[in-house]
Amino acid sequence: MAERSDTEEVKLLGMWASPFSRRIEVALTLKGVPYEFSEQDITNKSSLLLQLNPVYKMIPVLVHNGKPISESLVILEYIDDTWRNNPILPQDPCERATARFLAKLIDQQICVAAMKVVGKVGEERDAAVEATRDLLMFLEKELVGKDFFGGRSLGFVDIVATLVAFWLMRTEDLLGVKVVPVELFPEIHRWVKNLLGNDVIKKCIPPKDEHLAYIRARMDKLNLKSA
Known part of the structure; x- marks a missing residue:
């Protein structure tokens, strides 16, 4: 508690x-x-x-x-x-700084790049996908040898990066393009499986079917505006 x-x-x-x-x-x-x-x-x-x-x-x-x-x-x-129990940020100053850096990378760059994938078509979409993958590769390398970004337990970067696991990756089927293919990002896919085994994450992520219906409606609205 x-x-x-x-x-x-x-x-x-x-x-x-x-x-x-x-x-x-x-x-x-x-x-x-x-x-x-x-x-x-x-x-x-x-x-x-x-x-x-x-x-x-x-x-x-x-x-x-x-x-x-x-x-x-x-x-x-x-x-x-x-609330100091179950700390989510690392105690080591260097590790804390790295966690903050990765969190800002996710919000300020990966999220922005991924949104361009939704709003583009043809060669512009291909370029947006590649730009997103280049940024995601930093997360891929960070996960090598780890269950979670912070090591063996759920932490700050994992919580922030749920944006990748349950928003970006769920959107792939609706977009018809794999932004995070398993052959390029095996560590991220392994990490997502670890997240899905965590009771807190399972309790707090949106129900998949309802979530996808909401995303589809949002995408349809965006397409109408850009038409």
């Missing part, structure tokens, strides 16, 4: 299909922190969301004893600093 009092108020403003929201659920569940989940409509933002995150106006937002914390990577570090 979490080390701090169960009487604390913890609320998460999120959205069920968001990888950024789901990673906060993973961290809170791993720590054993009870929380209230407030589902948000990202197309019609609530006054509460706008009040709690007036700068970015985005989910997720963690509210701890009335104080809001925004941005998923910041929230993850806050959770780790606040």
